Amino acid sequence: MAQAEMNWAAIDADPRFQALHKKKLTFLWSLMLISTAYYFLLPIGAAYFQDLYKIKVWGPLNVGILFALSEFIVAWIIAGVYAVRANKEFDVMAAEIIRDAHNIK
Amino acid sequence: MNLKQIGGAVALAALSTLASSQAFAGAGAVADEFKWMTFAVFGAIIAVTMYITYWAARQTHSTSEFYAAGRSVTGIQNGWAIAGDYLSAASFLGIAGLISLYGYDGFMYSVGWLVAYITVLLVIAEPCRNIGKYTLGDILAFRNDPKASKTVAALSTITVSTFYLTAQMVGGGVLIKTLIGIDYHVSIIGVGVLMLGYVVFGGMKATTWVQIVKAMLLVSASILLVLITWGQHGFSLPGFLQAVVDNPGVQKQVAKLVGDAASSMTPQELGQRFLEPGLFLKNPIDQISLGMALVLGTAGMPHILMRFFTVPTAQDARKSVLWAMGIIGGFYVLTLFLGLGAAMNVGAGPIAALDKGGNMAAPMLAQFAGGGADSVLGNLFLAFVAAVAFATIVAVVAGLVLAAASAMAHDIYVGVIKGDRASPQEQVMAARVSSIIVGIMRSPSVSPPKARTSPTWWPWRSPWRHQATCPPCS
Numbered sequence: 373m374a375q376a377e378m379n380w381a382a383i384d385a386d387p388r389f390q391a392l393h394k395k396k397l398t399f400l401w402s403l404m405l406i407s408t409a410y411y412f413l414l415p416i417g418a419a420y421f422q423d424l425y426k427i428k429v430w431g432p433l434n435v436g437i438l439f440a441l442s443e444f445i446v447a448w449i450i451a452g453v454y455a456v457r458a459n460k461e462f463d464v465m466a467a468e469i470i471r472d473a474h475n476i477k
Numbered sequence: 478m479n480l481k482q483i484g485g486a487v488a489l490a491a492l493s494t495l496a497s498s499q500a501f502a503g504a505g506a507v508a509d510e511f512k513w514m515t516f517a518v519f520g521a522i523i524a525v526t527m528y529i530t531y532w533a534a535r536q537t538h539s540t541s542e543f544y545a546a547g548r549s550v551t552g553i554q555n556g557w558a559i560a561g562d563y564l565s566a567a568s569f570l571g572i573a574g575l576i577s578l579y580g581y582d583g584f585m586y587s588v589g590w591l592v593a594y595i596t597v598l599l600v601i602a603e604p605c606r607n608i609g610k611y612t613l614g615d616i617l618a619f620r621n622d623p624k625a626s627k628t629v630a631a632l633s634t635i636t637v638s639t640f641y642l643t644a645q646m647v648g649g650g651v652l653i654k655t656l657i658g659i660d661y662h663v664s665i666i667g668v669g670v671l672m673l674g675y676v677v678f679g680g681m682k683a684t685t686w687v688q689i690v691k692a693m694l695l696v697s698a699s700i701l702l703v704l705i706t707w708g709q710h711g712f713s714l715p716g717f718l719q720a721v722v723d724n725p726g727v728q729k730q731v732a733k734l735v736g737d738a739a740s741s742m743t744p745q746e747l748g749q750r751f752l753e754p755g756l757f758l759k760n761p762i763d764q765i766s767l768g769m770a771l772v773l774g775t776a777g778m779p780h781i782l783m784r785f786f787t788v789p790t791a792q793d794a795r796k797s798v799l800w801a802m803g804i805i806g807g808f809y810v811l812t813l814f815l816g817l818g819a820a821m822n823v824g825a826g827p828i829a830a831l832d833k834g835g836n837m838a839a840p841m842l843a844q845f846a847g848g849g850a851d852s853v854l855g856n857l858f859l860a861f862v863a864a865v866a867f868a869t870i871v872a873v874v875a876g877l878v879l880a881a882a883s884a885m886a887h888d889i890y891v892g893v894i895k896g897d898r899a900s901p902q903e904q905v906m907a908a909r910v911s912s913i914i915v916g917i918m919r920s921p922s923v924s925p926p927k928a929r930t931s932p933t934w935w936p937w938r939s940p941w942r943h944q945a946t947c948p949p950c951s
Contacts (some may be wrong), residue, residue, distance in 0.1 A: 400599050408772070411592045412805035418585065418762030420478075424752050431715030432722045436754055438580060444590045444806050451598055451802050455795055463792065476929035 380474045383469070392465045399457065409448050414443055504658050505717040515657050518860040522694070523671065526687045530675050530940055533683035540904040542885050544611035545679035552793035556800020559784050561688030563590075563775075563805055564695055565873040566648050566836075566866050568812070570830040573842070574835025575757065576816020578730070578825050580750075582757035583816055585764070587809035589771025594805065596776045600796040604787035606794035612880075613782055614888035627892040632883035634779040638881035638915075639882035641778070644873060646835075649870035654876055655764035655832055656840065656863045668871055673916045676882065677909050681787060684879055687872045694865045696804065699811045701838070705846040706818035712828075721817050722748030730825035731756065751820070780876035783883065821845075840866065 383389055417425060417439065425436030469476075541547055550558070568590065575583030608616045614630035646668055653664035675683045710717040721727055728747040732739035734756045739747060750756070758764045774783065785794045817830060819838040822845045831837040843862040849857035886907035892898045899907070 375515070404596070404599050407592065407595045411589070411772060412765070412768055414588060415585065418582075418758075419764040421825040422754055426749075428749075432718040432749060432752060433715050434749075434752055437584075437752060440581075440584055440588050441810070444591060444810060447592050448594055448802065448806060450595055451799055454598060455799055458795060458948075 379476060383473060386469065386476050388465065388469050390464055392462065392469065395465075398463055400454075403450055407447065410446050411443060414439060420453060493627065508850065508856070511853070511860075512657060514856055515860040515863065518857070519790070519864045519867065522864045525690065525926070526671075526675065526871070526894060528867060529686045529690065530679040530683040533679035533686060537678075537680045537682055538905070540611070540647050540887075540901055540908070542682065543905050544783075544879075544909050546681040546685050546885065548787060549788050550787040550793075552788060553800050554685070554689060554794030555784060555793065555797035557692050557804065558685045558688040558787075558809070559781065559797060559801035560804040561692035561695075561869075561872060562780055562784060562876050563801065564692060564808055564869070565645065566652065566870045567644075568808070569695060569699070569869060570648075570652070570678045570866055571834070572809070572812045573815040573819060573839040574828065574832070574837070575817035576812060577823070577828055577838035577842075578835040580727075580731075580817070580820070581752055581754050584813050585754070585758070585767065585811050586771065589768055590775070591802065591806045591809050593772045593775035594798065594802045596801070597781065598795070601776050602785055602794040602798050603791045605782055606788060606791050611887050612781075613779060614884065614885050614892065618892070624893050627888040632885035634718035634888075634890035635778065635881050635915075637779055638877045638884075642877045642881070643817065645870050645874050645877070649867060649874070651832070651867055652863065652870070654835070656838060656859075657760060668867075669916055671871045672875045672878060673913060674754055675871070675877050676912045676916075680908070681783075681879060684872070684875045687868075687875065691865065691868045691872045692804065694810055698862050699808060699815060700844070702818070702843055702846055702858075703811050703814040704705035706822065707814050708840065717814070717817070718752060719877055721821055722750060724748065724821045726824035726826070727751050727820050730820070732896075733825075768809060779884070783876075783880050795849075796895075815842060818842055819845075852879040878912055878915050879930050884906055885915065886911040 418436065425434060425439070427435045429435060429438060487603075516844065536541055536547075539547070572583060572586050572590075574620070575586060579585070608619050609864065612627075612630065613634055614627035615855045617626035617630050646665055648669040650661045650664040653659050659667075675687055707717055707925070710720055718929075722745060726743075728744045730751045731747045732742075735747075742750070757766060784797070788794050788797055816838065819842040823838065823841045825835075828835050828838045828841060831841065840859050840862045844850055844855045844859040847858035848854045860901070886904070890907045891904055
């Protein structure tokens with residue numbers, strides 16, 4: 373695995389690497405965007421839509437508390453989605469490129 | 478003297494510091510007749526962490542072992558260690574306290590601190606593992622001028638660690654003083670000696686395992702407290718919340734917070750108000766500003782970044798964040814019960830009387846759950862929770878010192894001054910010496926908080942000076 377044998381420019385130009393890079397970047401940014409947007413709904417709501425948060429749903433349990441708890445669920449789901457996709461797809465694609473790396477000229 | 482003897486000497490010194498400081502003991506939350514028990518529990522927990530350090534020290538010889546535990550930490554272990562680094566005293570004591578005093582707004586901190594981990598997972602974890610060796614500087618030096626980028630990264634790491642470290646050490650000192658009345662300066666020295674013991678002898682391996690043990694203790698203590706507190710209400714969520722709303726102490730606290738508006742509200746409305754936003758963060762912009770600080774601050778914390786250098790592969794880095802998110806998230810859901818439970822059972826008045834920022838809410842709830850201030854079990858619980866909180870502070874401080882020392886020794890000394898030409902022995906020695914320098918440099922900068930308008934964890938003037946917890950410092 374001597375580094376000298378690697379043609380990094382060729383690997384960078386390889387369509388498989390390009391595809392992996394693009395896929396991963398798009399996926400990461402969209403997840404990031406979704407999670408940030410969903411998270412900021414909470415403080416924005418707490419600041420400007422307090423009447424909504426005060427609506428009681430189940431006994432004293434109100435929309436505000438339910439929404440805060442939902443943030444936990446959403447965070448876990450996003451983490452799960454990322455892990456599954458990274459393990460099943462990105463790692464496989466990367467492994468394939470690595471296996472072939474010495475032959476990419 | 479070999480490592481074993483030095484380790485033993487440090488352990489003895491630390492224990493005798495604690496024991497002899499009993500002479501300094503004044504008033505605290507623990508009655509004098511129960512103080513021996515508090516010392517025994519503290520001593521037991523310190524002894525366990527010292528043993529871990531001794532065990533780790535025997536295996537720590539190379540640079541990679543010192544900074545990154547030889548990259549032999551598994552994903553699950555690292556997950557617990559991240560949770561340990563993250564669930565610092567501010568999370569356990571600070572958030573429970575905020576919820577106990579202000580209800581809903583305190584819980585906003587919990588949410589932000591968990592969501593922050595999404596950024597760590599998506600943006601930080603894998604690249605850190607793949608590119609970095611021991612420090613943030615390594616990552617930047619990969620594609621930039623090594624000397625310049627290492628210098629900048631080291632300065633950044635040292636600055637962040639220093640501020641965070643000071644807040645933690647002040648917290649440790651105040652905690653010990655408030656609970657058992659040991660002199661503030663003696664407590665600070667105790668924290669310093671212990672922390673240096675972990676770092677200098679055990680390096681990353683000891684720091685990691687101390688974090689794992691501490692995180693497990695913290696989570697079990699919280700689960701136990703929640704079981705007792707929630708169990709009173711038959712594990713029903715609406716039942717528990719209804720008890721909060723009906724509680725006269727809670728109603729009184731809300732009346733105090735809303736001021737004149739209280740006269741037109743029924744007791745039920747006052748109680749319900751505790752579960753609604755706006756009691757603490759009254760200006761809308763405060764809510765959003767807090768949200769940004771929480772979500773963006775976490776990803777830049779050097780001792781969290783450093784954790785990703787300890788695992789063997791990117792898959793393990795990913796796995797460790799997932800475990801950490803599970804543990805941290807679960808813990809933060811518990812803080813809702815801890816805080817509201819303390820508000821009901823202890824009351825905002827007594828909590829604020831002991832510490833204005835509410836930081837004593839969780840230990841006081843523990844005392845209540847065990848049977849109250851006069852019972853043996855109550856004081857045993859209190860001692861256990863306090864000792865866990867203390868271990869938390871020492872462990873987090875150890876992680877921070879390790880991060881700052883790695884920046885100093887690896888980036889500045891080896892990378893910039895020596896131009897990356899240093900023998901392995903020299904590198905480990907540089908790391909140990911830097912740890913001691915960082916530890917000693919901190920001591921004079923840590924003075925007791927005076928006439929605090931802002932509470933324990935964030936003692937100087939800052940945008941967060943009116944808040945009990947500094948948002949980026951979990």
